[in-house]
Amino acid sequence: MSTEILDKQKTIELRKKHIGPSCKIFFSPDPIKIVQAKGQYMYDEEGQRYLDCINNVAHVGHCHPDVVKAGARQMELLNTNSRFLHSNLVLYAQKLQATLPDKLSVCYFANSGSEANDLALRLAWQYTGHKDIITLDHAYHGHVTSLIDISPYKFHQLSGAEHKQFVHVAASPDVYRGKYRVDHPDPSTAYADEVKDIIHKVHQKGRKIAAFVAESLQSCGGQVIPPVGYFQKVAEHVHQAGGVFIADEVQVGFGRVGTHFWAFQLQGEDFVPDIVTMGKPIGNGHPLSCVVTTKEVAEAFMASGMEYFNTFGGNPVSCAIGLAVLDVIEKEDLQGNALRVGGYLTSLLDKQKEKHPLVGNVRGRGLFVGMELVKDRGKLTPATAEAQEVIYKLKEQHILLSVDGPHRNVLKFKPPLCFTTEDADTVVEKIDHILTELEEALGLNLPNTVNVQDEGSKRKLPTDENGQQCHKDLVHSRESSHQVLPQTKRLKT
DSSP: OOSOOOOHHHHHHHHHHHSOTTSOOTTTTSOOOEEEEEBTEEEETTOOEEEESSOSSSTTOBTOHHHHHHHHHHHHHOOOOTTSOOHHHHHHHHHHHTTSOTTOOEEEEESSHHHHHHHHHHHHHHHHOOOEEEEETTOOOOSSHHHHTTOHHHHTTSTTOOOOTTEEEEOOOOTTTSSSOTTSSOHHHHHHHHHHHHHHHHHHTTOOEEEEEEESSBSTTTSBOOOTTHHHHHHHHHHHTTOEEEEEOTTTOTTTTSSOSSGGGGGOTTOOOSEEEEOGGGGTTSSOEEEEEOHHHHHHHHTTSOOOOOSSTTOHHHHHHHHHHHHHHHHTTHHHHHHHHHHHHHHHHHHHHHHOTTEEEEEEETTEEEEEEEEETTTTEEOHHHHHHHHHHHHHTTEEOEEETTTTOEEEEOOOTTOOHHHHHHHHHHHHHHHHHHHHHHTOOSTTOOOOOOGGGOOOOOBOTTSEEEETTEEEETTOOOEEOSSOOOOOO
């Protein structure tokens, strides 16, 4: 192998010298150098094994031999663009479409979730002839300019920046912390009515809605599970306004939710989006993504007169890898494993909620699970610093977990689908011990009681995985004394 193997310190030095400073790294005070991975495990340069609880990209397991072999075999034969006929492209499109409702029958291949979501916007704009987009608060849809514009998770971080006039933000349908909670008689209708109100206000300004776009389950927003019926009601309002519904499955598709192959299907058989986007797990780490839509939308896009061509989108190697991923999911019953192990993991976490006052809520589907930490279950005071401490303590014990949500207090589980019940036992047992220590340090005994200690006895504040120091609802950068809101810059996983 021609690539030089560097020691950890040299790697850090060269990264600081040549890689942009806005490219954050996990656990920056003491980052991990990963050199190998297999299944649900990652290994550092010293051979230390880490249990990976967060890598939803390595969907069927890191470096799955079937996926690696499929890519290598095709790479030995041919890799070229999709302007030439090739069996892999059409066979993959056919197999992918077979997992979807019949209405969704036309595929466009690209190389990343961002490319897919950007193309979805273009399809919506062309099909409807309208411009305005409705997105959800705390949503993340990609890193390119068009998607930062519709991603509050990102544009709220920009100092003094206002979001674009054509972008309208609806409340996240969070039934734990949101405006309409689990005790509301009909949260799906209440949240959908807010979208209806936004549409009305847009029309009053003489503007028109092109699309409503949502992650089928919000990830960066804190593992939010929309109430059943919400998407149907929103789609009805959006369609009446002449817009389309875009379901972003980049984080949560391909069987992760267990009961269904696609997370949007959790809403019921009577809901079918107009456009679905896919990425991350689709290639198990290989750069691949897809947009699937209806014939009507595709024909309208064709009518624009502009050809859609993506140099690497749908190339034979990518399609061979995509086919292999689908084969492994089926052969190894990974969707079924997500259902079984995810249910087991959720039950273990529910028991932690019964035991630990810091655990405010456990929510999820399959192997997409969030545990929200709070200091006060009545007030829902975010336990941001405590969540960060859990992450660092787990890292010390060779388990990789991360946090997200607007307050950075939701522990998020989205491991490779080969994750086992033994893995779930391991991580939850360690979380149990860490929470016990934290609660003893805080003097936290009852769900609504926090014993605030004297300043002199407070433990040192942890930093988040990006090297920022956390305290209550504020985050203090080590490089700056400025205080910023919880939506400070953070690393997306």
